[in-house]
Structure formats: structure tokens, C-alpha cells
Amino acid sequence: MPYVAVKGGEQAIQNAEALLKAKRRGELAVPELSLEQIKQQMQLAVNRVMAEGSLYDPDLAALAIKQSWGDLVEAAFLLRAYRTTLPRLYYSEPVETDRMHIQRRISAIFKDAPGGQKLGPTFDYVHRLLDFKLAAENNQFSVPTTEIVDATEATPRVLNTLVHEGLIGATKSDDPADISPPFDITRQSLSTPTSRDARLQNLARADEGFLLSMAYSTQRGYGKNHPFAGEIRVGEVEVVICPEELGFDVAIADISVTEVQMVNQFKGSKQIPPQFTQGYGLTFGYNERKAMAMALVDRALQAKDLGEAIDGPAQNEEFVLFHSDNIEAQGFVQHLKLPHYIDFQAELNLIRQLRRNYDQAQAEQNGVEQTSPPASDSSASSLGHAPSPHNGDSTQVPNLDHLSPEPHSPSEVPA
Amino acid sequence: MTLSPQLPSSPALPEPGFNFAYLDEQTKRSIRRAALKAVAIPGHQIPFSSREMPMSYGWGTGGVQVTASVIGQMDTLKVIDQGADDTTNAVNIRRFFRKVCGINTTERTEEATLIQTRHRIPETPLREGQIMVYQVPMPEPLYFIEPSRTEANKMHALEEYGPVYVRLYEDITRFGHIAMAYDYPVMVNDRYLMKPSPIPRFDNPKLHMNPALQLFGAGREKRIYALPPYTKVKSLDFEDHPFTVETWDQPCEFCGATDTYLDEVVTDDQGSRLWICSDTDYCNQRQQNNHLLTPTLS
Known part of the structure; x- marks a missing residue:
């Protein structure tokens, strides 16, 4: 054997x-x-x-x-x-990024803003030349000295300037009925249509590369919304919980975050006067590229709420939110490595049958005129036959239907 | 039940530092709530708050979470992939539950109280009291017609399944028969269209009026659905084009079975092939019985 x-x-x-x-x-x-x-x-x-x-x-x-x-x-x-193994003990109070201990803060819409601009450590203006000195070890670099700003003082938001003038939309939920606790995508199954709290959570942990591409696509015309970097700030914020059994706030950690507020053009609709709108991005740690991409995609996903036409992939919440998570995506793409003998066997049987029917039909067409039986062959008795040596070229299965999202397979994607 | 010659593998001590079956009790309870809803509405997909598991999405996390939330210390678990107990992913999932539960495992269908499967239903008929857990990659039967889940949900609510029949009809006009080899859609309890997970068409009839409880878990898509025992399950077809299953010309090379789903194995680069049962437990038991019978016959 x-x-x-x-x-x-x-x-x-x-x-x-x-x-x-x-x-x-x-x-x-x-x-x-x-x-x-x-x-x-x-x-x-x-x-x-x-x-x-x-x-x-x-x-x-x-x-x-x-x-x-x-x-x-x-x-x-x-x-x-x-x-997954950690218990959910408390929800924190909203993080106050106004009171951030700022390391870096820039605005692209005003030359100077209350609180000032601060470049901080950034790659932005570094010439991207390979630094061969770095290849050696024992490098010593010293921190340049600057004046020390009082860290406890709150830095006002650049966007407040526009808020005072009524030129930027308050981001909804001034409605007192809407103070329901936020959606939690780690505890509830996300389903569409979604609300902004769920969307932002999804984007905050979305794959950086995916978000970057989605954001980029809006800039190239697939859901254009003219963004400006209103404010980018990076630094430490305090996380506070208020346990019910204690009844007072307890600071549990300082975490470093990047926050981005984008200002976007909005020409207005019947209900809403012309004004600026905003896209919001927040990530753990220092990660401007992702936070900016997040803000652009957040704004693109507001298309439906603002009554804009939805014609770019980045504006389609089902498309964005259900394909943004790289933990999910990497698993499903790579699961194709798992054995699929069973469905492949079923598919093989099917293709052989289709191929036999096709060859038969061809032969009848080319051959001598004879009373041709209908192509229908519902008996599946000879399915298991090894095929006549066929040379691995395409099996010439005709496209089944034009509506189907997967055009080339008579059955579905093997899973 | 006969005593197995190979005893169920003895339980190891569960790995310290994790809750029994990995998930915390709160999470298990929430998954069981979804499963109960699913049992109450056979074939209907219930959203649940799927967790990240220590194996990848697409590798059975839905099934693993369902199993983890229903498994108890007295359970005996069988895990199969492609019908076999010894394929890598089956081995891996069984190893996981041995590690985090310290429960008994078995390869014998009739000894198992809980069976987690990918792509097959065992050939040995299931019985009352057993639970089958299916790993589901794509729970939505309408996705190849309507990729938007918002729209698909509406179609389910309105029982708007016409487009699926149109798709099957188009196959018949082009090929003379329905060209769907696996994950063949079924109608459950005359109400919900359901995907049986990518089992071959051959296994579809086993879903119907099955005495075991059948639970379907889709981790990445965060859906659970169920077939309670003795539920009516009908594979879609037309009166003049009834549903059929695959048959093979040759019996299993190892055990001689003629009524099982066969795996085609390529044995050399000259195109030689042989066909063997995909259900390794069923095949092994038949081989053992054949072996016992041979001396008395000769």
C-alpha cells in the first residue's frame, strides 16, 4: 500500500x-x-x-x-x-486632552495660535539620508535645551477659534437624550449602520496601512473633503476612573497619545449652513501618520450624516469598518493555508463534470449532425473518475452571473 | 457503548494562570446567551461579542469560543478537520483544550459528548445529548449575491430569498445542474436560509432531523447560529431538479466503504490516485472490524 x-x-x-x-x-x-x-x-x-x-x-x-x-x-x-483574558473592571472618565502635557503641537491653519507651536521630536524636516555614523555603537546624543513651559497649564484648542465664530460644527450629541453610554466594540458585536463612537473605536485600533490607504484615496478624489490639519498634539494625559464604591476620581495612569483634529470644508445642505466640519483621530503613543489618517477617514465616514453623496470606498462604513482590523484580516487571508481537501475534492468533482459536459457539447457541435441529447446531466455517477490527462490550462467555466462578486468560480470562495 | 481499545487520552492538568477554557465566566455566559437565542430561532444568525483568541481568526475561533463556553469538566471532546482527527489544525485545537481545560479527548465519534468540526460531519450517526460545533468562515448565505450585511439582514427579515433561487436557476440553464459543490445553502425550519459551513454537499442530508444539538460559530464575523435537535433542514432545489449528493465509482482503498465521502490522494507524479475515507475514525474502526472478521472467514 x-x-x-x-x-x-x-x-x-x-x-x-x-x-x-x-x-x-x-x-x-x-x-x-x-x-x-x-x-x-x-x-x-x-x-x-x-x-x-x-x-x-x-x-x-x-x-x-x-x-x-x-x-x-x-x-x-x-x-x-x-x-481577552483580562477582566473589564471600570470604564475611565473621558480623557482630557486639553490638559495634555504637551511634547509636540502644531497647527497648519494659523501661523500662531494660543499656546504656541512646538515641533518636538519629528522626522518631518529631517533629510532622509542614511546616517552611517549610527551604524557604529555607543552613540551619545544630547537633548537640546529649551525654555520649560508650565506643564500644568491647559493648552487651548486651535479649533476653539472657529467654534467661537460658529464656523465649525459641534460634533453632534448636544442632545441631552443622547448621553447614553458609548458603544463598546470589544464587548458588543458591531453592526451597521453604526454611530460615530463605534466608528472611532474601530478606527483607533485599525491597521495603520489600511487607514493610510483609505485616507489617501479621499485625497485623490474618492470621497474628497478638503482637509486641513487643524491641530496635532502629542503628549501625556492622565487616565482617571471613578469607582462607584468610592465615589471620587482616582488617577490610575499617565498614557502618551497623539490627537489630531482635521478641519474640512463643508458647503452645507438644506438643513446645515455652510461651515467647517472636523475629522478626529486619536492613537496610543506617538503615531501621527495613523492619527491623521484616522481623522481623514472619520470625516469621510460622516458623509451619510452630512447628507453628502457616498461614492468613495472610504465613505462606505461597511467597507471600511469590516476590513480595517488586521488581526481579523491576517487570520482570514492566512487561513487559506489550512487543509481544504474536502471542499477542493468537491470542487474537483464539479469541475470535472462541467468539463465533461462542455467537451461533450463541443464534440456534438463539431461532429456529424445527429440528434443531440440535452446537455443536462443530473446523474452524478461518474464523478470520481480521474480526468483524461488535461494540461492544467483554464477549465473554461463560463462566467456564471454578472452580479456575483467573484466572477471566475462556479462555487464560492473556498473557506 | 463498547469499550474502546484506545482509551480516551487522559486529562492533563489545566495550564495555570488561565480560567477554565481560557475565556472568563462573564464572556462564556454572554456567548451562551447568544447560543440560546440561536437555538430559539433555528438558522437565524445571532451577533455575539467575539473575542480575540490565541489562534488566528479564520482558524476556528468561532467554533473554539462556542466550545469553550459550553464545555464542562466531564465532557469528552473530539476535534476533526477535513474529517480527520490528525490534521494539523484539529491537533492544535484539541491540544489547546487539553491545555486550558484538562478534559478528556477522544477520536471516536460515539465516545464524544462534544465534537468540534471543520468541513465535515462524521459518518457515524450522532445521537441525542451530543453537541456538534461547526467552525464557520462566512455565516452569511447571501453574501455572494449581496455583500452588504445591512441589505442582507433586510432580505432575511423579509424572507426575500428569490435571488438565491435565481442564481441556482441560472446554473441549471448553463450547466444543466446546480454548480455548487460545498457550503450548499439550506432552508431551516421553513424560514431561514442558512449556510451549513463549508461541508460538502454530501453531508447536507445529515443536518436534517439530527438528534444532536448543532451549533455554528463564526468568530471573525461575530455570529452564532444553531440547529436544535430534530430540526427540519432542506437543501435548496427545484421539483424537477432535486438535490443530489456526490457518489464515487470506487470504494475506500483502506476499508472498502462505498457510502462515505472519499478523499482523492495523488500518489505519484504520473497521475496515479487512490481514494480513501475522509473520516479517519470511521475508516479505522471499519479496518479494525474487517481485520477481526478476516480470520473467521478464512
């Missing part, structure tokens, strides 16, 4: 894991990375993993990065899976 090598086993899985661990460690002569090194010297990676993993914990994020061999999507996945 021939050997049938179709099954994998527990031993193979264990060996694969052991091999992965060894490969990840690399050469033993090279010192092992410490979590502290990752946390400090790859801080932006840690930030991204915390944001997409939707868990603020730099130590665990650093561990996840180390464990995932530097694969940041995999690291975010590790954090999410760990997050």
Missing part, C-alpha cells in the same frame, strides 16, 4: 514551534535583545503594537515584539489574545 502523506501531527507542530524559537533567537554569540531596549529604542514600534493591539502596556508590547520576531501585526495579535 502506498504511503499516504496527508496528515500532520502533534510532533510536527511542536518541532515547528521549537524551530521558530531557535531561529528567532539567532546566533547565540549575539547578545539577546532586552525588553527595555525594545521599549526605549523601538518606541514607535511599541506604540503601534499598543494601538492595534488595543492595550496600553509598553512592557507587554515590547515582549510581544520580541516574541513575534519583530512582526508587528503578529505582536498586536499576541496583545489582543492576552487582552
Whole structure:
């Protein structure tokens, strides 16, 4: 009996894991990375993993990065899976970003604004030249000295200037009936149509690359809304909870966040006068690219509420929200690696049958005039036959219907 | 029930630091609530707050969460993928539950109280008291006609299934038969259109009036649906084009079965093939019985 090598086993899985661990460690002569090194010297990676993993914990994020061999999507996945095991004890009070301990703050709409502009550490104006000196170790860089601003003072928002003039829409929910607790996408199943609180939560942990592309598409005309960077601020904010059993506020952490308020043109509708509208972005850590993309997509998704035409993918909430999560996306794309013998066998039987019918029909058309039986062949008795050697070219299944989103398969996507 | 020659694998101690079955009790309760709703409305998809599990979405997280929320210390679990107990993903999920539950596992369909499956229903008939948990990639049967779930929900509410029949009809006009090989849509309890998960058409009749409770979990799409025991399940067809299942010309190479779903195995690069049962437990048991019978016959 021939050997049938179709099954994998527990031993193979264990060996694969052991091999992965060894490969990840690399050469033993090279010192092992410490979590502290990752946390400090790859801080932006840690930030991204915390944001997409939707868990603020730099130590665990650093561990996840180390464990995932530097694969940041995999690291975010590790954090999410760990997050599942944590109990939900309290909801925090709204974070007051007005009182942010600011490291960086810029506005692109006014030359100067109350509170001032502050560049902070940014790649923006750095010439992107490879710094070969950095290849050597023991680099020492010192922090430039600047005047120290009183950190306790609140920095007013640039957008308030427009609010005073009534030129920017208050972002809804002034309605007292609408003070219901916010939607929680980690505890409720998101279903469309959604509200903005659910959308923002989804975007806050969405894949950075996906958001960036969606945001970019709006700038290139697929749902255009003329954005301006109203204000970008980066710094530490205090997280406060108010446990019912205590009845007073308790500060539990300082977290670092990036907040973006975009100002967008809106020409007005029958109900709403012409004014500016805003898109909002907030991420854990220092991540302007993502926060800006988030703000653009947030604004694009307000199209329905504002009565704008929906003609770009970024304005379609079902399209954006259900494809934004890289933990979900990477899993479903990669699950195609799992065995699919059963559905492939079923598909193989079907294609063979279709091919036989097709060949038969062709032969009848080309052959001598004879009373041709109908092409219908509902008997499935000969399905299992090995095919006559066919040369792997396309099976020439005609396109089934023009409405179908997957044009080339007679059945559905194997899953 | 006969005593198995291979005893169920002995329970290991559950991994410390995790709750029984990984999920916390609160989460398990919320999933059971969704499952109860699903049982009350057979074939209807119930949203649930799916969690990230320590395996990827698309690799059975819906099934894993359903199993985790119904499993108890006295359960005996069987996990199959493609009908086999020893495919990598089946091994991995079984390993996971042994780790976080320390429960008994088995490969024998009749010994299991809980069976998690991907792509097959065992050939051995299920019985009352057993629970089948299906891993579902795409719970929405209308998605290939209407990708928007908002619209699809409306179609379900209005029982607007005409377009599905049109699609089947189009197949008949083009091919002379319905060209759908697996995940063949069914009508449940004369009301809801349901996807049976990507099982082959061959398994569809087993869904009908099954004595076991059948639960379907879609983790990434965050939906649970169910077939309570003895539910009417009809595969879509037309009076003049009745539903049919696949048959094979040859029996299983190993056990000689002629009434099972066969896997085609390519054995060399000359196009040689052989066909074997996809249900490894069923096939092994038949081989053992054949082996026991042979001496008495000769």
C-alpha cells in the first residue's frame, strides 16, 4: 500500500514551534535583545503594537515584539489574545486632552495660535539620508535645551477659534437624550449602520496601512473633503476612573497619545449652513501618520450624516469598518493555508463534470449532425473518475452571473 | 457503548494562570446567551461579542469560543478537520483544550459528548445529548449575491430569498445542474436560509432531523447560529431538479466503504490516485472490524 502523506501531527507542530524559537533567537554569540531596549529604542514600534493591539502596556508590547520576531501585526495579535483574558473592571472618565502635557503641537491653519507651536521630536524636516555614523555603537546624543513651559497649564484648542465664530460644527450629541453610554466594540458585536463612537473605536485600533490607504484615496478624489490639519498634539494625559464604591476620581495612569483634529470644508445642505466640519483621530503613543489618517477617514465616514453623496470606498462604513482590523484580516487571508481537501475534492468533482459536459457539447457541435441529447446531466455517477490527462490550462467555466462578486468560480470562495 | 481499545487520552492538568477554557465566566455566559437565542430561532444568525483568541481568526475561533463556553469538566471532546482527527489544525485545537481545560479527548465519534468540526460531519450517526460545533468562515448565505450585511439582514427579515433561487436557476440553464459543490445553502425550519459551513454537499442530508444539538460559530464575523435537535433542514432545489449528493465509482482503498465521502490522494507524479475515507475514525474502526472478521472467514 502506498504511503499516504496527508496528515500532520502533534510532533510536527511542536518541532515547528521549537524551530521558530531557535531561529528567532539567532546566533547565540549575539547578545539577546532586552525588553527595555525594545521599549526605549523601538518606541514607535511599541506604540503601534499598543494601538492595534488595543492595550496600553509598553512592557507587554515590547515582549510581544520580541516574541513575534519583530512582526508587528503578529505582536498586536499576541496583545489582543492576552487582552481577552483580562477582566473589564471600570470604564475611565473621558480623557482630557486639553490638559495634555504637551511634547509636540502644531497647527497648519494659523501661523500662531494660543499656546504656541512646538515641533518636538519629528522626522518631518529631517533629510532622509542614511546616517552611517549610527551604524557604529555607543552613540551619545544630547537633548537640546529649551525654555520649560508650565506643564500644568491647559493648552487651548486651535479649533476653539472657529467654534467661537460658529464656523465649525459641534460634533453632534448636544442632545441631552443622547448621553447614553458609548458603544463598546470589544464587548458588543458591531453592526451597521453604526454611530460615530463605534466608528472611532474601530478606527483607533485599525491597521495603520489600511487607514493610510483609505485616507489617501479621499485625497485623490474618492470621497474628497478638503482637509486641513487643524491641530496635532502629542503628549501625556492622565487616565482617571471613578469607582462607584468610592465615589471620587482616582488617577490610575499617565498614557502618551497623539490627537489630531482635521478641519474640512463643508458647503452645507438644506438643513446645515455652510461651515467647517472636523475629522478626529486619536492613537496610543506617538503615531501621527495613523492619527491623521484616522481623522481623514472619520470625516469621510460622516458623509451619510452630512447628507453628502457616498461614492468613495472610504465613505462606505461597511467597507471600511469590516476590513480595517488586521488581526481579523491576517487570520482570514492566512487561513487559506489550512487543509481544504474536502471542499477542493468537491470542487474537483464539479469541475470535472462541467468539463465533461462542455467537451461533450463541443464534440456534438463539431461532429456529424445527429440528434443531440440535452446537455443536462443530473446523474452524478461518474464523478470520481480521474480526468483524461488535461494540461492544467483554464477549465473554461463560463462566467456564471454578472452580479456575483467573484466572477471566475462556479462555487464560492473556498473557506 | 463498547469499550474502546484506545482509551480516551487522559486529562492533563489545566495550564495555570488561565480560567477554565481560557475565556472568563462573564464572556462564556454572554456567548451562551447568544447560543440560546440561536437555538430559539433555528438558522437565524445571532451577533455575539467575539473575542480575540490565541489562534488566528479564520482558524476556528468561532467554533473554539462556542466550545469553550459550553464545555464542562466531564465532557469528552473530539476535534476533526477535513474529517480527520490528525490534521494539523484539529491537533492544535484539541491540544489547546487539553491545555486550558484538562478534559478528556477522544477520536471516536460515539465516545464524544462534544465534537468540534471543520468541513465535515462524521459518518457515524450522532445521537441525542451530543453537541456538534461547526467552525464557520462566512455565516452569511447571501453574501455572494449581496455583500452588504445591512441589505442582507433586510432580505432575511423579509424572507426575500428569490435571488438565491435565481442564481441556482441560472446554473441549471448553463450547466444543466446546480454548480455548487460545498457550503450548499439550506432552508431551516421553513424560514431561514442558512449556510451549513463549508461541508460538502454530501453531508447536507445529515443536518436534517439530527438528534444532536448543532451549533455554528463564526468568530471573525461575530455570529452564532444553531440547529436544535430534530430540526427540519432542506437543501435548496427545484421539483424537477432535486438535490443530489456526490457518489464515487470506487470504494475506500483502506476499508472498502462505498457510502462515505472519499478523499482523492495523488500518489505519484504520473497521475496515479487512490481514494480513501475522509473520516479517519470511521475508516479505522471499519479496518479494525474487517481485520477481526478476516480470520473467521478464512
